[in-house]
Amino acid sequence: MDVTTIGLIVLAVSLLIWSTWKSKIKTKKSLKVAKDMFKGIVVEVISILALIGLFLTLVPPETIRVFLGDTSVTVATLISASFGTVTLIPAFVAFPLAASLVDAGAHLVSMAAFITTLTMVGFITAPIEIEYFGKKFTFVRNVLSFVAAILISLGMGLIL
């Protein structure tokens, strides 16, 4: 568990205590809201987590190394960005992987694209996003984020 997660749990518990002290009725109401929110998402999230687990077992993130090979930076960036788009990997797995890819000769620029699309663009989470915000919103946000990821990584290439 990282610091923010612990911080978040502490925050939730202390707010809950404060709320109970102020008004039991309102606290009950807010817990009901929380419960409904949880119920509204939990089946879908578990299904998606299971799909990610399956996908990453069948296509381990290390496979990206095979594709990166001797390609140019531009192609490698596009490949990395696409790989990042279809998967969802937590930071504590993604960064060690990116670091090892850099050691193996991958360009920093393509790793920036990989990390940005990995977290910001989500094929696999799109069904949940659509459920909350609709198809057009999901499409526009993900396409813009993909383009931004490429631009960010190219911009970084100019500096690093």
Place this chain on the structure above:
Amino acid sequence: MKENKMATFTIFAYLVVLIYSPSLFFDSLKMTSMYFMEMLEILPAVFIVMGLVEVWVSRDTIIGIFGKGAGLKGRLASVLVGSFSAGPIYAAFPVCYTLLKKGSSVSNIVIILSAWAVVKTPMLIVEAQFMGLSFMFTRYIFTVPAIILIGMITGKVISKEYIVKNSRKEGLLVEKIDQELPGHNCGACGYDSCHDAAEEIAEGEESPDVCVHLEKEEEKKMERLMGKEVLEA
């Protein structure tokens, strides 16, 4: 319905893998349980905080911080909220949805979502460890303006009305309100059916008291469904 489809598909995929290769099946389960634990650590806490926000924080406060008129301050506040978050992007969807319902602008929602995804603090710490400080800083400096821009463009292209209309979560609300209505389809409210009236009520176009058959108690319940009493508080 949609949820069940997704779950069915996942179970089917796992069965295929189980038949094809049991060891892959168990590896996948192990991987999934790791993600599952991460979810359990984060989602309940996030939702408790959001439940409290929904009940205690007034709509005006949210509009003031994240609304259309909040300007640059609103954008920076959005980056900040996203930066101090925990958990993967799917935890951000319900949070942003709640904020949107309470008066945040579409562009600020997108900024929170994006910041939540790419520049949250725990991620930056891990990033600095593995990729080096200069990599982390450079990425941060490019990313923050980029996500503000993404937010502004999305806000221009997508209206709040669109989201309210197309969100299936709002669809759930319509169904809930429909259940509270008597279902006679008497037409006294001016709509052809109770469901039509429920749609208008859910969108806030119509007040629950449009229905002549509702008791005060039922009207109250309906307003609670829509989170209205928070407005009065």
